Amino acid sequence: MKIVHFDVDEEIKKYLKEEKYSFSLSKINLDKILKKDLINVISLKSQSTVNKNILSHLPNLKLIVSRTVGVDHIDLEACERNRVTVKNITDYGARNVAEHALALLLAGARNIVQANEQVHQGIYSYRNFLGTSFKDKTLGVIGTGRIGMELIRLMKGFELKIICYDVMKNIPASRDLNFSYVDLNFLLKNSDFISLHLPLLKSTHHLLTAKLLELMKPGVILVNTSRGEIVDEKALITNIKNFKAICLDVIENEGKFDRYNSLLKYKNVIITPHTGFFTDDSVKTIAFKTSHMIKYFFTNNI
Secondary structure (H helix, E strand, O other): OEEEEOOOOOOHHHOOOOEEOOOOOOHHHHOOOOOHHHEEEEEEOOOOOEOHHHHHOOOOOOEEEEOOOOOOOEOHHHHHHOOOEEEEOOOOOHHHHHHHHHHHHHHHHOOHHHHHHHHHOOOOOOOOOOOOOOOOOEEEEEOOOHHHHHHHHHHHHHOOEEEEEOOOOOHHHHHHHOOEEOOHHHHHHHOOEEEEOOOOOOOOOOOEOHHHHOOOOOOEEEEEOOOHHHEOHHHHHHOHHHEEEEEEOOOOOHHHOOOOOHHHHOOOEEEOOOOOOOOHHHHHHHHHHHHHHHHHHHHOOO
């Protein structure tokens, strides 16, 4: 059985035993692999793409394990036609991403990045860095799945009001954690802080349009640790002055990012390179679940 792992960083490399590559799966990179026609299993991340063209070069492929929650980088219909099973890791530590969302929110509210940069320039003054406190403010959480719910738990100690929007409402959790569901427009108009925790689907692509972004309060802080494509980035830039801070762990077209990216022009934008998942605990969990899925699949499909 030939197993190949793509998008392998130095940390997860320690735990995956089979053939490993740091590069993503693409037609060009596939040509670098010997005996690719013998590959039975691949694991990968969202930087890789699986479509009918890729599948045509992998005639013996039986299983794809996406080491991600989302699978929007995989053509599921093409996989089904080719009888290729697709598995993903639905939870490798929702708390890790929620903690990163909280870190970004704090950085935006208390001007952490900008103040640090100024101090490193030799200027030691608080005068340009008026912070925004959390107490008695309103946090809007868009998406109350595992990660959104973990953020709500983390925020309870800050004594702010929490309102949420989701097409699938978790009413028992809303009672237990004392938050309320509202419609999207109400959330956007009334939140001082907004955090996005949605999967990328046709229905969520550019969910936040120019029209909806214009509903937000002046001085709002927006956090996105889900998928960049959920926000219309051009519209976000058009409304950039309305935000105290835009804190992103994801952006549109991440594979094409470079130093000329339009978002980098603005001092109220904080960007981390999709690191929300990347902790010591989550790396071990992802590797373990990947290996377990492969073993389970072939044990039960012989």
